[in-house]
Amino acid sequence: MISFFRKIRQKLLQQNRVTRYLVYAIGEILLVVIGILIALQVNNWNENRLDRQLEKKYLKGLQRDLNRDTEGLDRMTINRKDVINSALRVMKIDAPATMQELREVNDDFLKIHYWYEFTPNNNTFHELTSSGNLSLIRNDTIKDLLMSMEVLNAEIVQNRNHIRRDYEHYIYDELAYYEWLPLINLDTLGLKNESIPIMEISEDRFEALCKEAGEIMNNKVIRNGWTLAIANNAYMIELYQEMRKHNARLQALIEEELKD
Incomplete structure (x- = not known):
């Protein structure tokens, strides 16, 4: 193709058709420029197509993380409410007087003193930031919400x-001086990870546990x-709840982005 154009130029020069040569040369240059632009x-x-595919991959990853976070936030909210309600109940009682009350107090102690943590599923976000691909997310509101959720999680x-x-x-530290889980079968808890309650205890054991529960419930430090x-x-x-609102809004925005 190049040799073909060269022959035409040489022929025009040989025929002393300078004007036509210039016009042809300019046209040839324009064709080359147009080819480069195309x-x-x-x-x-x-590149935009590949970037969009990668963006959708990240958005779907964020969506999966947010769905898991929704379940975790709901579960942790219930657990935190249980802690509050159990603490309010035991603070209104001096000591259990019946076996039923002792079991209820024991259950409340477990709810209050068990340690709960919420760990966000932010692997996709960290991958976005560590790889420098956060700019692939075109929607600025989504990026702003992601950053806000990181601050809120902190x-x-x-x-x-x-x-x-x-x-x-x-x-x-204070509970270290008292007996833990007195109405739970520790063998089943250790071997099977099941909290199977002890159904029967002696009268002396019952009185001792009620006394100890009362001491715990009246311990000023506790x-x-x-x-x-x-x-x-x-x-x-x-x-x-604030994180849950951010989560819901972000999921809605991602859903809209994935429709495009």
């Missing part, structure tokens, strides 16, 4: 660490810990 356009289109972690310190200082647990868990629930 090639660049095709290349840009192909606040959740900070508050959770604060609660943990309170538990260790006011509750766990009661201070329960008070802090009520306040801090209530605030944690507010943070979960």
Whole structure:
């Protein structure tokens, strides 16, 4: 093809047709430029197509993470509410007087003192930021919400660490002097990971456990810990609810983006 054009140019020069030669040369240059522009356009289109495919992959990954987070936030909200309700109940009683009350107090102790944590599923977001591909997300609102959720999660972690310190200082250290899980069969708990309750205990054992439960319930340090647990868990629930709102809005935006 190049040799063909060269022959035409040489022929025009030999025939002393300079004007036609110039016109032809300019036309040839324009054809080359147009060809380059078309090639660049095709290349840009192909790159945009690949970027869009990668963006959709990330959006679907974010969607999966958010769905798992929704379940985790709902579950943790229930757990935190259980802690508050159990702490409020045991703080209104001096000591259990019946076997039923002893079992209820024991159940409340388990709910209050069991440690709960919410860990967000943010692997896709971290992959986006660490790889430098966050710019692939075209919707600026989605990127802003992702950053806001990271800030909110940092606040959740900070508050959770604060609660943990309170538990260790006011509750766990004090409870070390008392018997743990007195109405749970420890053999089944250790071997089968099942919390099977002990159905029958002796009268002496019952009286001893009621006395010890009463001491726990009137321990001022532990009661201070329960008070802090009520306040801090209530605030944690507010943070979960805020995270849940961000989560729902982000999922709606991603759903719209994936329709394009």
